[in-house]
Amino acid sequence: MKTQYADIKSIMDPKSVAVIGASEKPEKVGHIIMQNYLDVGFQGPIYPININANGKLMGRQAYRTILDVKKPIDLAVIAIPAEMVPEALEQCGKAGVKGVVIVSGGFAEVGRKDLEEKLVKISKKYKLPFIGPNCLGVMDLRARNDTLFLPTYKIDRPKIGGVSFVSQSGSVGSSTLDLISGEGFGLAHFISYGNASVVDEVDILNYLANDPDTKVIVFYLEGARRGKEFIEVARKVTQQKPIVIIKGGISPAGVGAAHSHTASLAGSYEAYEAVFRQNGFVIADELDDLLYYAKIFETQPLTTGNRIAVITNGGGHGVLATDALYKYGLTFPELTKKTTTALRKAMPPVVNVGMPMDIGGEANSQRYMEALNILNEDPNVDAFMVITLFQTPGADEKLADSLIQFASQKKKPVVAVATGGNYTKTHVALLEGSGVPVYDSPTSAAKALSALIGYAKYKKRMI
Amino acid sequence: MKTQYADIKSIMDPKSVAVIGASEKPEKVGHIIMQNYLDVGFQGPIYPININANGKLMGRQAYRTILDVKKPIDLAVIAIPAEMVPEALEQCGKAGVKGVVIVSGGFAEVGRKDLEEKLVKISKKYKLPFIGPNCLGVMDLRARNDTLFLPTYKIDRPKIGGVSFVSQSGSVGSSTLDLISGEGFGLAHFISYGNASVVDEVDILNYLANDPDTKVIVFYLEGARRGKEFIEVARKVTQQKPIVIIKGGISPAGVGAAHSHTASLAGSYEAYEAVFRQNGFVIADELDDLLYYAKIFETQPLTTGNRIAVITNGGGHGVLATDALYKYGLTFPELTKKTTTALRKAMPPVVNVGMPMDIGGEANSQRYMEALNILNEDPNVDAFMVITLFQTPGADEKLADSLIQFASQKKKPVVAVATGGNYTKTHVALLEGSGVPVYDSPTSAAKALSALIGYAKYKKRMI
Numbered sequence: 007m008k009t010q011y012a013d014i015k016s017i018m019d020p021k022s023v024a025v026i027g028a029s030e031k032p033e034k035v036g037h038i039i040m041q042n043y044l045d046v047g048f049q050g051p052i053y054p055i056n057i058n059a060n061g062k063l064m065g066r067q068a069y070r071t072i073l074d075v076k077k078p079i080d081l082a083v084i085a086i087p088a089e090m091v092p093e094a095l096e097q098c099g100k101a102g103v104k105g106v107v108i109v110s111g112g113f114a115e116v117g118r119k120d121l122e123e124k125l126v127k128i129s130k131k132y133k134l135p136f137i138g139p140n141c142l143g144v145m146d147l148r149a150r151n152d153t154l155f156l157p158t159y160k161i162d163r164p165k166i167g168g169v170s171f172v173s174q175s176g177s178v179g180s181s182t183l184d185l186i187s188g189e190g191f192g193l194a195h196f197i198s199y200g201n202a203s204v205v206d207e208v209d210i211l212n213y214l215a216n217d218p219d220t221k222v223i224v225f226y227l228e229g230a231r232r233g234k235e236f237i238e239v240a241r242k243v244t245q246q247k248p249i250v251i252i253k254g255g256i257s258p259a260g261v262g263a264a265h266s267h268t269a270s271l272a273g274s275y276e277a278y279e280a281v282f283r284q285n286g287f288v289i290a291d292e293l294d295d296l297l298y299y300a301k302i303f304e305t306q307p308l309t310t311g312n313r314i315a316v317i318t319n320g321g322g323h324g325v326l327a328t329d330a331l332y333k334y335g336l337t338f339p340e341l342t343k344k345t346t347t348a349l350r351k352a353m354p355p356v357v358n359v360g361m362p363m364d365i366g367g368e369a370n371s372q373r374y375m376e377a378l379n380i381l382n383e384d385p386n387v388d389a390f391m392v393i394t395l396f397q398t399p400g401a402d403e404k405l406a407d408s409l410i411q412f413a414s415q416k417k418k419p420v421v422a423v424a425t426g427g428n429y430t431k432t433h434v435a436l437l438e439g440s441g442v443p444v445y446d447s448p449t450s451a452a453k454a455l456s457a458l459i460g461y462a463k464y465k466k467r468m469i
Numbered sequence: 470m471k472t473q474y475a476d477i478k479s480i481m482d483p484k485s486v487a488v489i490g491a492s493e494k495p496e497k498v499g500h501i502i503m504q505n506y507l508d509v510g511f512q513g514p515i516y517p518i519n520i521n522a523n524g525k526l527m528g529r530q531a532y533r534t535i536l537d538v539k540k541p542i543d544l545a546v547i548a549i550p551a552e553m554v555p556e557a558l559e560q561c562g563k564a565g566v567k568g569v570v571i572v573s574g575g576f577a578e579v580g581r582k583d584l585e586e587k588l589v590k591i592s593k594k595y596k597l598p599f600i601g602p603n604c605l606g607v608m609d610l611r612a613r614n615d616t617l618f619l620p621t622y623k624i625d626r627p628k629i630g631g632v633s634f635v636s637q638s639g640s641v642g643s644s645t646l647d648l649i650s651g652e653g654f655g656l657a658h659f660i661s662y663g664n665a666s667v668v669d670e671v672d673i674l675n676y677l678a679n680d681p682d683t684k685v686i687v688f689y690l691e692g693a694r695r696g697k698e699f700i701e702v703a704r705k706v707t708q709q710k711p712i713v714i715i716k717g718g719i720s721p722a723g724v725g726a727a728h729s730h731t732a733s734l735a736g737s738y739e740a741y742e743a744v745f746r747q748n749g750f751v752i753a754d755e756l757d758d759l760l761y762y763a764k765i766f767e768t769q770p771l772t773t774g775n776r777i778a779v780i781t782n783g784g785g786h787g788v789l790a791t792d793a794l795y796k797y798g799l800t801f802p803e804l805t806k807k808t809t810t811a812l813r814k815a816m817p818p819v820v821n822v823g824m825p826m827d828i829g830g831e832a833n834s835q836r837y838m839e840a841l842n843i844l845n846e847d848p849n850v851d852a853f854m855v856i857t858l859f860q861t862p863g864a865d866e867k868l869a870d871s872l873i874q875f876a877s878q879k880k881k882p883v884v885a886v887a888t889g890g891n892y893t894k895t896h897v898a899l900l901e902g903s904g905v906p907v908y909d910s911p912t913s914a915a916k917a918l919s920a921l922i923g924y925a926k927y928k929k930r931m932i
Binding site for chain 1: 574575578579620640645723726756783801819821891912
């Protein structure tokens with residue numbers, strides 16, 4: 007089997023862009039996309055195209071069709087009614103455009119398979135790859151490329167980073183994208199690919215596999231069009247970088263809902279899951295897991311060991327951490343004699359030296375660091391879960407600072423647990439802004455550690 | 470079996486308070502507690518007690534011992550080193566104090582069972598109930614009673630409402646308390662009861678059962694000291710109001726951790742769970758569930774029907790909702806002919822009339838309301854999951870307003886799903902501030918609906 011990949015380089019990192027459907031009317035999708043390109047400071051020429059154009063549109067020379075531009079165009083974004091899309095795509099082909107994003111809906115997902123087949127034919131004729139239809143398109147912060155037709159004030163734009171997020175669904179894509187900046191990790195690429203009638207999950211995965219900016223790939227998938235090829239590519243990718251995946255349409259009724267949504271043929275979940283597992287995917291059960299996993303993989307070193315040292319300033323969270331480790335197949339380290347002796351000396355008498363180690367509700371930065379530095383030397387400790395409840399008197403900005411320093415050694419994975427209101431959120435932002443992933447419960451922290459360890463074991467077996 | 474209940478009325482709603490261990494030093498627990506009483510505007514007299522007192526403390530006449538006050542005292546809060554607590558408690562008994570909160574730690578949880586037994590003896594001698602030791606104590610916003618020794622700037626205080634939250638653990642209690650205001654529901658009472666050597670879960674449950682302000686009881690339990698009596702009381706309570714419960718210490722190692730935390734003997738989880746189910750408890754698996762369940766029970770009417778109408782402005786979320794309903798034993802309604810005809814007329818042609826109903830990424834308040842009002846008349850619809858992704862152009866404050874109006878009929882349960890960054894959070898706060906519980910994913914919304922329906926069915930069977 008020889009897999010063919012559509013080349014989407016011009017779609018992801020274009021040097022020039024045309025927006026077909028550009029408009030002065032602020033509620034029009036074409037207007038929002040034009041405005042995005044102006045807002046993000048796209049560095050190349052931007053050509054507004056509108057069939058009724060006459061002179062300028064949004065301050066730029068406008069054209070009635072893309073054929074009138076007569077300059078090289080890497081990417082055309084099409085945002086016009088479905089019926090008019092085939093003609094516009096044909097003109098893109100004639101104009102020598104290198105790649106297209108069709109955001110318009112109204113194709114196979116509403117029963118207009120005929121209209122979508124027309125697009126595929128045109129694409130083949132001109133060897134012109136397109137993403138969509140029925141999608142949000144792409145966002146590449148480094149290339150300042152942004153086809154999302156959602157008002158900028160409604161979405162928090164993430165910082166630049168190493169996570170690429172691919173979503174078949176626009177709504178799952180955009181709402182999750184909107185959460186990324188709050189979770190403190192950074193985005194490489196965002197791709198919402200909708201009906202995938204030409205560029206599909208295989209092409210996208212292949213592109214991200216070879217993209218040096220992408221350290222972690224996160225996927226929301228309803229159904230793979232080219233299942234075998236997808237797995238074939240993924241098998242190679244997971245030996246290099248993790249693919250976190252969530253599958254929509256896992257219940258019998260969900261399969262049907264997925265079909266009417268993106269016209270995809272979602273297979274049985276059990277079949278998908280087995281194949282995902284065999285090929286080193288990191289499987290997410292819930293949308294939250296996508297974020298939980300993305301941030302640990304972006305920031306923490308891998309380890310195959312499952313012995314987690316837990317220190318806490320709240321006893322109840324120690325109990326919950328114990329339950330959570332058990333639930334996710336993790337365990338406590340058996341501390342060496344040297345470690346327990348050193349801890350006994352360093353900690354106040356009231357602290358029980360053992361796991362989970364409750365260092366007291368009054369513990370401050372200094373006590374945390376004494377405990378962590380001793381535990382860090384113990385060869386039986388593979389990773390850390392540091393519970394820092396910021397409601398307590400001793401937990402403050404200094405603790406966040408020290409923990410950032412400690413984690414920056416990147417010797418063993420470190421995750422923090424903190425949950426609460428405004429004071430806590432401020433300190434969580436400090437930690438996450440500097441590469442310490444924070445979880446809202448011992449359960450979500452254990453789940454993320456377990457995902458990291460599971461992937462590390464897979465990778466070790468395969469290489 | 471005749472269950473005896475300690476009377477904790479004077480602890481929860483005191484008319485006068487003494488703080489034993491009051492201090493001018495801001496880092497002292499006794500200082501923080503005094504400051505709380507001053508900050509929340511406690512209406513009765515507040516007496517600072519300190520063995521070294523001489524004149525005034527924090528602007529109030531101070532006393533060396535509680536015996537020197539010579540006025541009636543409802544509640545004494547003890548915040549001094551463990552070794553000194555027995556004598557202070559004895560003096561409370563002699564002074565005729567009606568109830569005590571002992572926040573000090575250093576008793577059975579660190580192996581000093583002897584010291585704790587002394588306290589129990591004194592309590593019996595004077596018929597003086599106390600909460601603790603090793604606890605945060607109580608918060609009653611209506612009574613302006615607040616013994617929490619956590620700096621006020623570190624915890625968001627919730628608004629007054631109908632949820633009472635009881636936690637054996639201080640850390641689980643305080644961090645969860647800190648989340649309540651962000652979840653938009655209101656607090657009746659907060660009780661962190663620690664080692665429970667006198668006042669225990671049975672006394673507290675009995676008090677809340679008879680408290681008219683408490684509509685929902687939320688419990689974090691590590692182990693019940695009087696298991697049989699706890700269940701006996703709970704069985705009566707759950708016929709009146711829901712008890713949402715989470716058990717800490719469910720793994721073999723977790724049982725041990727719970728013992729060294731609050732000296733409680735946590736039994737096997739399977740045994741607990743079976744008894745909880747038989748007696749109508751609403752069981753939470755994760756800390757998040759406590760909040761998810763509390764807010765639906767506080768605001769929504771009960772229903773025994775499990776047919777959930779789902780409308781959404783994002784297709785992917787419709788797919789995930791379908792999976793989520795299936796996972797939690799819920800289903801879609803079979804819409805009547807009348808309903809589908811009316812919807813077909815009201816919705817644009819591109820909308821598939823059926824469940825889940827994707828009303829389009831451009832849907833605005835008007836379209837949502839047309840759909841909801843038609844579905845509301847359908848006898849086959851038992852409850853609503855309304856997915857409102859605020860990243861889309863049509864979803865705005867007007868949509869939040871209309872949904873609040875719609876839900877305020879309290880005819881059928883309504884939950885919303887929205888997730889995202891700052892713009893979304895602002896609108897979620899609007900919804901939750903006006904009694905519409907919002908969930909961050911279809912999964913958590915379905916789980917909460919399933920809990921509501923499960924409890925409603927239990928209650929119907931029992932009454």
